[in-house]
Amino acid sequence: MKLTRYAGACLTGLLLSSLLASTAHAQADLLGQLVQQTTAEQPHQVVTATFKGTRIINSQTVETPGAGTLLFLIQHRFGTLNSGAYNFFGLDQAVLRLGLEYGLTDRLAVGVGRSSQEKTFDGFAKYRLLEQATGMHPMPVSVALLASAAVTTLRFDPSDARTTSSRVTYAYQALLARKFSPSLSVQLMPTLVHRNYVATSAAQNDVYALGAGLRQKVTKRTAITADYYYLLPGNTARNFRNALGVGVDLETGGHVFQLHVTNSLGMTEKFFVPETTGNFFAGDLYFGFTVARSFTVRPQR
Secondary structure, three states: OHHHHHHHHHHHHHHHHHHHHHHHHHHHHHHHHHHHHHHHHOOOEEOOOOOOOOEOOOOEOOOOOOEOEEEEEEEEEEEEHHHOHHHHHHOOOEEEEEEEEEEOOOOEEEEEEEEOHHHEEEEEEEEEEEOOEEOOOOEOOEEEEEEEEEEEOOOOOHHHOOOOHHHEEEEEEEEEEEEOOOOEEEEEEEEEEEEOOOOOOOOOOEEEEEEEEEEEEEEOOEEEEEEEEEEOOOHHHHHOOOOEEEEEEEEEOOEEEEEEEEOOOOOOHHHHOOOOOOOHHHOOOEEEEEEEEEEEOOOOO
């Protein structure tokens, strides 16, 4: 009799365990179906306006002008703030770059510019390889590829004659950005700068750096920005400084007005990556601004 009761109790326990397991499995299946159904109901949505413009401070962003849109940039940098009252704290000196950027498609843009520093002409192509998106087939980051070239046209002393090819510098970047919230965007920028000519055999023709930038929105039309380039160990890193800049973006109607201070005088990769000499924390700060204005050249259909 006792054996029969024991067997019955075991059988009851097994039945309850099986029932609980079946219930848990059914609930897990139902939850999985609900998650899949919820994901399927969310449309694929591209994250836009990771940055408000095509520049942070020194750096380019993953943003490109829309197809058929022409962007006109005025980039201005004064002398260092610690140059004293005689130079009106840097305002007596200035470097100017004028640039044009055009969206061939929504993903591909080209640009040209001319800087008064060493009378340099530059050009670039930027392609948005990936776009951050949510919903079906989400993408966690945006990725853009940038290739640029710069040629110096400054007249050298006849004793230091230079060929055209020796005046050319190339730069290659992968721009990886993520918009974490409507207010915060972060970007990483692995960078290679190749210089056809260097002054000494000890200098590096190829300079590697890792850049980082961010944009933190403060109000509806105001944001704090910053970017920084860490030079990988080598002769260039020993003799030059890492470029650092902080600034503020102001949205004013049809254009974005950017104010900043940085320890780099140059505004293209050729200058601010391998040739920054200013000590940011010793007051070697160049005050500058960037104004961007867009024009619709070819309306989208």
